[in-house]
Amino acid sequence: MREWAAKHRWESILIVVLAATIVVNVSLSPFYLGFGNFVNLFWLSIEKIIVVIVMTFVIINGEIDLSVASVMGFSAAVMATLYEGGEMAFVLAILIGIVAGALAGLLQGLVITRFGLPSLVVTLAGLIGFRGAARVLLEDRSVGDFPEWFERIGQQTLFGPFPVALVLFFVGLALAWIILERSAFGRKVYVIGNSADVARFSGIEVDSVKVRLFVASGTVAGLAGVLFAARVGAVQGTLGETYELDIITMVLLGGVSIFGGSGSMLGVVLALFTVLNIRNGLGLANIDGITQTGVIGLLLIGSVLVPNLARRYRLRRPAPEAMAHGPP
Amino acid sequence: MTANKRRSRVLGPLVVVALILAACGGDSGDTTTTAGEATTTAAEATTTVVAETTTSAAAETTTSAAAGGEAVEITAGDSITATFLPKCTNIAVFPQANSGAEEAAAELGSDPAEFVGPADCGDTTGQIEFMTNAVTQGVDAIMLSNNSGDQLDAPAQAAADAGIPVVTWDSPIPSATGESVFVAQVDFDETGQVMAEMARTILGDDGGEFAILSATPDAANQNAWIAAMEEVLATPEFENLVLVETVYGNDVAEDSVTAALGLVDSHPDLELIMAPTTVGIVAAAQAMTQEGLCETIKVSGLGLPEEMAPYVESGCAPEFALWSFVDLGYLAYYVAYGIATEQIVAEEGATFVAGRMGEYEITADPTRDAGLRVLMGPFSKYNAENPGT
Incomplete structure (x- = not known):
């Protein structure tokens, strides 16, 4: 136990924070403990946390994808525009929407690897560009009135009390966990994140891994955009705006280094649970939106400060273990 | 240290700073497309409308x-x-x-x-x-x-x-x-009627040119009100009132001032600016006052009395309306x-x-x-x- 805690410092801290959050929530609101609320807690942020899974890979790989929220909006806008045209089977419109997300990811991945440009800059352009495309497609309209079965996907339950998107999230999470921490591909993601040059000399196809991650990021963002549309029953050009911040916040809070090369899926899951529980608890306690934003902001500052200060402190002491960046 | 690592050393803090700013600041300057945002989006006055x-x-x-x-x-x-x-x-x-x-x-x-x-x-x-x-x-x-x-x-x-x-x-x-x-x-239709009547009161029976300064182009309530007003203007009683242009100040004070001044430049015979938004009406009145144009161009629309009081007194905004x-x-x-x-x-x-x-x-x-x-x-x-x- 103590050994595990020493090896997983950040995860241990998160467990304590999460436990404290739950205790505070229980004491603040009698409505917190309840199965319905537990489902709502995930469901209200489901699109964000689905994208968090893939963002974890991207950041561990030493890159960042600021365009995810815009790609969500773009995919949903493509789907809505095709649907509105009325010529096409809606299923096809959904698929094309998601493929549009994948292509957005592919384009950015290729620009980053072929031209050696920083992903921060390229995906910032993507953030602006794909949002612009979504706004151009939909102008100022709100497209809704989707077929009933589509809205049911977003709003009704599939297995027992779980909406489809929630099932997708947990299945995706399990798969991602295995791929990141138990597969050769996951190992490459860490190695590249630690040093792309070392990875290249070791014969790892760095560019290919990066492009595949950006395609995955675009695809998942596209899927999340479609799920968002199904959940709220309407698509606007602003769909998902600023979500990239919440998504990246959860990944960083999970102890994933913004410099790449380190972090664990467990940490991210704990961070995600913590953020969702804090939001839910504050909401149920009728704390206003401004304070909620403030609390999450403080949490973010803490999450980037603490690990970096700790790392600096550890690096000053010549302890060999301090250099170990990889997964457990 | 590798080149890649060095680069991320520089970029990392940048991202972090950007995130913190964004997370803490919210998006206050944002005038996102929102159905029904608007006249309701008044400015900073906090005193209560008299009942x-x-x-x-x-x-x-x-x-x-x-x-x-x-x-x-x-x-x-x-x-x-x-x-x-x-x-x-x-x-x-x-x-x-x-x-x-x-x-x-x-x-x-x-x-x-x-x-x-x-x-x-x-x-x-x-x-x-x-x-x-x-x-x-x-x-x-x-x-x-x-x-x-x-x-x-x-x-x-x-x-x-x-x-x-x-x-x-x-x-x-x-x-x-x-x-x-x-x-x-x-009643949303009544809003159009009231605005048309105020325009007629201010411009007089011989009428004249006026323009609308609205909130965002996609604000559903403003658009409904403007459409209702245009219907009223089409009736014979209001035929002397000429609506020359509708512009948008996005319910942001600076944008609204710019839009109001733009109207003055492009329409030399303009006699009235009608702003169906509490942000726009104050901005228009301020702009006309600063430019010394209050004698020729009046301001009306939907406004908060406590914000409009000085302009009513100066004669810049002879009449406006709102609900409590x-x-x-x-x-x-x-x-x-x-x-x-x-x-x-x-x-x-x-x-x-x-x-x-x-x-x-x-x-x-x-x-x-x-x-x-x-x-x-x-x-x-x-x-x-x-x-x-």
Whole structure:
């Protein structure tokens, strides 16, 4: 136990924070403990946390994808525009929407690897560009009135009390966990994140891994955009705006280094649970939106400060273990 | 250290700084496309709209209602729990509306409703979370100014399924899904009529050129009002009034000033700027005052009396109109309380007495395909005789 805690410092801290959050929530609101609320807690942020899974890979790989929220909006806008045209089977419109997300990811991945440009800059352009495309497609309209079965996907339950998107999230999470921490591909993601040059000399196809991650990021963002549309029953050009911040916040809070090369899926899951529980608890306690934003902001500052200060402190002491960046 | 590592050393902190700024700042400057954002998006004044001017209005309503039998007087009973959910909490008119709701709660011996909502009006999906939480809390009633178009259908339906009345005010749920009744501030068609009449009063019978300075191009309520006004302008009585252009200041003070000055430059014969938004009307009056143009170009529209007082006095804005958000919140609370305590039923023809505001009737909403409406109305017009402050 103590050994595990020493090896997983950040995860241990998160467990304590999460436990404290739950205790505070229980004491603040009698409505917190309840199965319905537990489902709502995930469901209200489901699109964000689905994208968090893939963002974890991207950041561990030493890159960042600021365009995810815009790609969500773009995919949903493509789907809505095709649907509105009325010529096409809606299923096809959904698929094309998601493929549009994948292509957005592919384009950015290729620009980053072929031209050696920083992903921060390229995906910032993507953030602006794909949002612009979504706004151009939909102008100022709100497209809704989707077929009933589509809205049911977003709003009704599939297995027992779980909406489809929630099932997708947990299945995706399990798969991602295995791929990141138990597969050769996951190992490459860490190695590249630690040093792309070392990875290249070791014969790892760095560019290919990066492009595949950006395609995955675009695809998942596209899927999340479609799920968002199904959940709220309407698509606007602003769909998902600023979500990239919440998504990246959860990944960083999970102890994933913004410099790449380190972090664990467990940490991210704990961070995600913590953020969702804090939001839910504050909401149920009728704390206003401004304070909620403030609390999450403080949490973010803490999450980037603490690990970096700790790392600096550890690096000053010549302890060999301090250099170990990889997964457990 | 590798090149890649060095690069990320530089970029990392950049990202972090950007994130912190964004997370803490919200997006206050954002004028995102929001159905129904707007005149309601007033500026920073915090004083309360004087209720006095609308009491005469309520008296008029009293005489016209009462068709459907004895009106139920809503009286104090059990204390209820309720959520008062505005479009956002950072705009002056919404706390004003809440103060009206608090006044009503005090009269009815009930605990005040929880005043919660998104911090920023640009956050159109934020209301979903507050609605869902209110249902989880099992409140007795929800009072909502909808900022999310049809996106609140599902949570509003969930509330209805849980037996929680959803009373909308200021901005309804377009499809009326899950909604008990909409407490409308004014008739949206009447807004067009009132604006046209004010324009005629100011321009005189011989008429002249005027322009509209609106909020955002996609603000649903402003667009409905402008469309209604254009219909009125098409009638022979108003043929001398020439609408030369409609411009948008996005409900941002600086943008609105720029747009107003642009109008002056492009229309030399302009005599009036009509701004159906509390942000735009102040900006236009400021711009005309600073440029010394108040003698030739007047300003009118929808404005908060406390913000417009100096311009009424200077003659720059001879007349403008608005409804009281305090009264709107007060009436919304009475309706929600009446339904939650089963004193009234949300159905066509039901009549009731809401405290100091008098008698009202629930009718079908003529401005939507479905849904019920309680019409607060009418406007209060403010001018030199009735500055409203």
